[in-house]
Amino acid sequence: MRIDIITVLPELIKSPFEASILKRAIDANLVSVHFHNLRDYTTDNYKSIDDTQFGGGAGMVMTCEPIDKCISALKAERNYDEIIYMTPDGKTLNQGIANTLSLKENIIILCGHYKGVDQRVRDMFVTKEISIGDYVLSGGELGAAVLCDAVIRLIPGVLGNETSALTDSFQDNLLAPPIYTKPRDYKGHKVPEVLFSGHAANIEKWREEQAYKRTQERRPDLLDD
C-alpha cells in the first residue's frame, strides 16, 4: 500500500511513522508513506496557500491551485483508489472504514487547515471525507495520523500475530472483553477462575459474554445494528 499525505505542516505528522508498528510496517515494505508540503506547489514569492473567504466571514480558506497542482502531479504518476479529505464534517471514522481502506493500493490524504479548503477542491478531487470525531482540530494532520494508524495495522503481515487485529474492539461490533496477565492475585484482586480452566470453549464463551456485557453497558449503540 502507498499513502501520500498532502499537508502544510509535514513536521506535525511525520513522527508517528517513526516508531513502533507503523515504522515496522514501513521498514518491512508493507506500506510506504510520502509527505508532500503544499508550499512546494505554490507559485508566488510568499508561498501562500490560503486566502480570505468570498462573501465575508472570519478565517482563511485554502486555495485551489496548490492542491490541484500537488494532486495532479501525483495522479500523473499512478492511479489512486481514494483521495481522502480530513475534515470535521466528514463521515466519522470507524473500524469498517479502516478495514475497507486497508485493502486499497494507493491513497491520498489531504489535510485541511484554517477554515478548510475551497469547496471546488472537494468537488473536483476528493472521493471520501473523513472525520475522526465530533470536535474540531487545528488541522487535519493529527486526524490523518489516527487514520493511518488504524488502517496500517490492518494490512496483512503488519501485526505479528494475524489474529490479534481480529480480536480488537469493534472488529465484530463488540468491545473487547477484559484481559489479564500475571500475577494471578494482585493485592487481593484475582483473575477470573475460568481463565485457568484450560477449557478453551468455556474461556471463549466467557470472553463472548464479557464482551457483550461491556458493550451493553458502555456502547449500547453498537448493538443496535
Ligand code: ADE
Ligand atoms: N480537521 C479538523 N477537525 C477534524 C476532525 N475532527 N477530523 C478530521 N479532520 C479534522
